[in-house]
Amino acid sequence: MKHYLLALALLISFSASAQNFITRWVFPTASNSITFNGLTAGEVVCRWTTSSNPIGGTLRFSNSNENLPIRIAIPIPAGDTVTLHMEPANLRRFFLNGGYNGANFSELTEVRQWGNVAWQSMEVAFVNCPNFKLLATDVPNLSGVRSMKQMFWFSRNFVPPFNMDLWNVSSVTDMESMFAETGSFNRDLTTWNLSSLTNAAGMFSNSGISCENYSRTIKAWAENPNTPNTVNFSVQRGAVYANTAETFRNALIAKGWSISMDAKAIPGNPCYDMSLPVIFGEVNASLKNGMLQVNWATLTEKNNGHFDIEASADGAEFTKIGEVLPKFPDGNSSVPLQYEFSKKMSSIILSACIGILALSSIGASFSRHKKARFSILLLAGIGLSIISCTKSSLPQENKNSNFYIRIKQVDIDGNFKNSAVVKVVKE
Known part of the structure; x- marks a missing residue:
């Protein structure tokens, strides 16, 4: 029974914070506030902790004018790490835009969780954030987002999350320079539904996308019936496509896409005659x-x-x-x-069995002093999952x-x- 209660407490605790937008910041020098830009539909409840004050506190902020900064008063000693948990109810936009309005763009190090926020825009969200990493394993709610323009532009430490193919971008019209100049983006986006897209100029410009992934993406978009006509896809500097992908690139051009500054692989390049997969x-x-x-x-x-x-x-x-x-x-x-x-x-039974994997992933990023305590709870949770997997008396649905x-x-x-x-x- 004790093990059951421990595991239950862990799951309840995790569920309670699962909806929040969670960011992490590191301050080399002391500060008395964190500044960022955003938009709210009312008050946002924000819980904060620091490495020197793990108890932290709770405060509220609101901002109906995204041209004005949001400043959160928190005492931050030099070298401290700050974690913010923002409740989703009234949060609509968060952006740094390379330090616009004095935002702490260099101090932002992680987005750890997107949460259940009904985002309205991702434009210039993480522009030129030199230390930013996207570690969130959940998927943002982008159903109300129209612009992802320059979302990760010049953020050199950005690496696309493994589940980026889950992002629903079907309402997005503008992806201009979304991954441009990151140098670290190398994923295919074959599953994205671009049905509303009109502008993707420079989307992959100097992004680091490989010839293989760029070729796969072109092929999939050309064959997808949801792909729209007349899209600005110019200025794709550094993007290279395989000879076997040229037919699909031409198919997009025939749909009115304007494509420029990418290049076909030369003979002898391993990508030149690559077999495009299933x-x-x-x-x-x-x-x-x-x-x-x-x-x-x-x-x-x-x-x-x-x-x-x-x-x-x-x-x-x-x-x-x-x-x-x-x-x-x-x-x-x-x-x-x-x-x-x-x-x-x-x-x-299926959810319980594969829940072992999900449960074990929760503590992957815990600090060392929390891992021992988490391990006890994890073992209890795994034990319950294994027991659940072996019971035949469970209901079917x-x-x-x-x-x-x-x-x-x-x-x-x-x-x-x-x-x-x-x-x-x-x-």
Whole structure:
């Protein structure tokens, strides 16, 4: 019973702060405040702690004019780390814009959690923040965001999060210079829905995107029926595409895209004749009467070895639950193919089993003096999860829990590509 209460207390504590926007700041010199820019729809409750004052305090701020700075009065000794937990109810925008209004752009080191904030804009959010790292494993609510212009421009330490393909950018119209001059962005964005996009000039300019990922992205966008016409995609300095991607680049130009300053790989470059991998079509997953059903499509396949079906309790940490072979033995296809996978399981058992992974990830970034205490709670939680996984008397469905599915396509040579992550629909 004691172990149960410990694990329950951990989960309740985590849930209580799971909705907050959490940032971390490091001050080399003493200060009496933190300054940033933002927009609110009323008062925002903010809890703060520092490395020298772990108890911290709670304060409130509001700002209806995003042209004016937000200053939070906190005593900060030199060398201290400050953590801010901002409640989401009235928070609408947060940005540094390279020190605009005296913002502490150099002191911001981490966004640890996006929280349940209904963001209105990501424009110039982290411009030229030299020490900024995006460590959040949750996904921002971007449904109300129209502009991501210069969101990470010149932030040299920025590395895209592993779950960036989960970001819903379907309402965004402006991505100009979003990753420009970071030098550290190297991800494909094949799953993004660009249906509202009009301007992406300089989006990947000197971003560090590889020829492979740029080529994959071009191909996927060209083949996606949601991709709009007439997009400004000029000034992609440093971006290189494969010879095998030229057809898809031309297809975008035929849709009215203006593309400039990228370059085709030269013969002899390993990327020149690269095989563009499996392109996924729609992926769907549902659970009914304890039966998980996963359906997906591929538009094309090249050197496809097999598919791993993976599940997750949080959309971040995945575990394999099944495998499906390609329909063509040689792994090559130029026509759309449909696949399916089904497995009998209780949604509670599935969530409990993969919850072990989610639970263990919570403490990954804890400081050393907290890890010992967390380890005790973690062991209790894992024990409960294992017990839950082995019980056959559990009900078959839990309408209040969520879990996620993705398809991992593995090439014959071992390279792999993941599909978009989809939430399981419970019927």
